[in-house]
Amino acid sequence: MIIVLKPKTPPAQEKRVLAEIRRLGYTPHVMRGVARVVIGAIGDERTHKSLEVLMTWPQVESVMPVQKRFKLVSREAHPQSSTIKVGKNVVIGGGNFHVMAGPCSVEDEKQLMTTAVAVKKAGATILRGGAFKPRTSPYEFQGLGEKGLKLLANARKETGLPVITELLSEQQAEMVAEYADILQIGTRNAQNFQLLIAAAKTGRPVLLKRGMCMRIEEWLLAGEYILANENPNLMFCERGIRTFETYTRNTLDLSTIPVIKRESHSPIVIDPSQGAGRADLVAAMCKGAVAMGADALLIEVHPNPTTAWSDAAQQLSFDGFAKLMRELKPFIAAAGMK
Ligand code: PEP
Numbered sequence: 001m002i003i004v005l006k007p008k009t010p011p012a013q014e015k016r017v018l019a020e021i022r023r024l025g026y027t028p029h030v031m032r033g034v035a036r037v038v039i040g041a042i043g044d045e046r047t048h049k050s051l052e053v054l055m056t057w058p059q060v061e062s063v064m065p066v067q068k069r070f071k072l073v074s075r076e077a078h079p080q081s082s083t084i085k086v087g088k089n090v091v092i093g094g095g096n097f098h099v100m101a102g103p104c105s106v107e108d109e110k111q112l113m114t115t116a117v118a119v120k121k122a123g124a125t126i127l128r129g130g131a132f133k134p135r136t137s138p139y140e141f142q143g144l145g146e147k148g149l150k151l152l153a154n155a156r157k158e159t160g161l162p163v164i165t166e167l168l169s170e171q172q173a174e175m176v177a178e179y180a181d182i183l184q185i186g187t188r189n190a191q192n193f194q195l196l197i198a199a200a201k202t203g204r205p206v207l208l209k210r211g212m213c214m215r216i217e218e219w220l221l222a223g224e225y226i227l228a229n230e231n232p233n234l235m236f237c238e239r240g241i242r243t244f245e246t247y248t249r250n251t252l253d254l255s256t257i258p259v260i261k262r263e264s265h266s267p268i269v270i271d272p273s274q275g276a277g278r279a280d281l282v283a284a285m286c287k288g289a290v291a292m293g294a295d296a297l298l299i300e301v302h303p304n305p306t307t308a309w310s311d312a313a314q315q316l317s318f319d320g321f322a323k324l325m326r327e328l329k330p331f332i333a334a335a336g337m338k
């Protein structure tokens, strides 16, 4: 921590600050400038007591942290990019590009199975589908629950595609993990820390969406909960944040791709479906995400999007998805991925 004292602080007041820094377990180093005294407090900010309280002292002008608050998710701690094994054959990160695709919600056997077959044929390697849906209104379709998980498991059996599905509640962690190959933590639960711990403890890979009002540092710290609970299989997923813009459902923040790559070793996945909220914008956002170095995409696909029970405006048709997959090929190659 760097502590800057106000100009003309009397020596006795400076001494009290130094004593407090020592009392909190840090070693102070005083740097005397022309107008100000700056104190470097040496010690591990993540394990020592916070010095931020000094902000309230009248002789202190500012207190600035020099260390990052996240540790295990940081690239500093783990310089090599992590790879996440999903199911038997899929590895996310490390130069392999993957597309996770499927309906927003699992609706019935035919809807899911035809989608699974179609997305696999077009080149998707993971099947998505919500069985427990976090709906804004209690009157909207809430998902098929365990029945939906069983349909996902059947679709995996038929197609060989591993499955990603959302975990909504701590109580269901073990049950959902029995069916799923990746647990999705949705935007609304991104800082539900007890849920993050329960998801981590299942041992399944966790895809952590960015909270719609979350800063990147908060997102990294939420990811830290997964790794701190002995689960190294974390993926970050950008799905758009709330801004003043209403043209799109959310503002898909693609700048998080280079930022997460710089700050963390965990893969970054982009969800352009929730991000744009409009099927007609999905392809462009996907191409941008691939060009910027995303490790994977999470895309909503439905046999007949206009009749979908959730998120009808943003789901791609089978043809639309197959066309997108063809168009993505040169972008994947140009990004140096396979
Ligand atoms: C979804 O993937 O369908 C979903 C509900 O995602 P999010 O949590 O990003 O809104």
Ligand code: MN
Pocket (backbone or CB within 6 Å): 104, 105, 274, 300, 310, 311
């Ligand atoms: Mn959705």
